[in-house]
């Protein structure tokens with residue numbers, strides 16, 4: 542399998558090179574040259590396949606011959622090594638819980654897959670890979686945990702001081718080993734700008750093999766389609782495929798779902814659920830895309846003003862020769878609606894959602910026809926957003942046993958000014 546740059550100014554590369562580079566030299570996103578299609582008999586058997594077997598079969602065509610069979614089997618098994626339950630909320634809506642991984646957010650799947658691929662590819666390289674990532678919360682934790690102990694890969698995470706939740710900060714700063722947390726005296730946008738500058742800097746490029754770990758990287762993006770298959774395995778009404786509502790920021794998660802549908806997975810349609818950073822909602826309504834500065838909201842992992850994966854979504858529809866509106870709809874949800882929704886769903890059905898899941902629920906409610914049934918992706922555990930959940934319901938979410946050890950671990954971060962010069966100096970001298 543080869544990947545081309547969506548800017549079409551760089552040569553095609555295989556999965557290994559796409560993973561190591563992250564982005565093409567012409568700054569385009571990589572996209573698969575041939576999109577795999579599944580046979581009808583494969584689709585019919587899906588319900589009976591075990592999770593690991595299914596994950597291997599889906600991922601193998603994308604990886605091609607860059608990873609040997611036995612190693613790839615192990616990589617996919619470790620990437621999906623937790624449960625993905627489809628939980629009934631009421632007769633119309635179920636939640637696909639994607640927060641049973643080690644950092645309680647869906648990004649665990651992509652981060653674990655990517656880290657293991659990069660570790661595999663690093664074995665025969667002279668230069669260490671350095672993963673550089675800016676986070677507003679969830680990405681950093683998943684990347685830190687996913688890459689912890691992976692040989693020949695060093696991970697540096699920039700996060701805005703005082704602007705991530707306590708659980709998120711502990712997840713970022715307590716790993717140690719090959720993970721370093723840089724606590725930046727600035728905003729998330731400052732962190733992101735510093736990382737962008739680092740990728741453009743020729744001195745750094747010569748000295749370090751820098752890689753990104755956001756959904757621009759194919760190794761993080763592609764495995765996210767797996768749990769859409771796991772949802773279908775648990776969907777009982779096979780005659781009527783679900784509408785799936787995906788809380789969207791950079792649109793990597795929903796783009797992976799669209800890829801699964803393209804391959805043949807039965808899905809009636811997708812809802813891109815957005816908070817008031819709704820440039821895509823507006824685009825789907827008016828056909829005009831205007832990037833906007835981000836506005837902070839309660840569902841802060843979706844505070845994105847110019848989603849990077851939109852271009853992949855457009856490419857996918859163009860390949861299929863299908864109007865976007867036939868499969869993809871969108872709705873925007875305010876913070877006030879998010880709080881109300883958390884409260885109402887908790888009161889009426891006893892189901893506690895995090896703010897991102899609540900945006901998905903509300904967007905589904907706004908768009909779902911009466912005779913249809915839908916799935917929301919619950920992308921994070923409510924404990925990651927305790928203040929919002931408490932404001933909405935008057936109750937603090939229970940702390941899951943899995944993260945109790947975090948609270949006795951010691952925070953270790955390196956405080957840094959929000960300037961690229963500081964980052965560069967530190968990177969060159971460490």
Ligand SMILES: *Cc1c(COP(=O)(O)O)cnc(C)c1O
Pocket residue numbers: 646647648679680756788789790791792793794795842843897920921
């Ligand atoms: C990252 C994130 C999202 C947004 O996912 P995208 O792939 O960027 O659209 C939604 N919810 C949570 C909890 C996240 O961490």
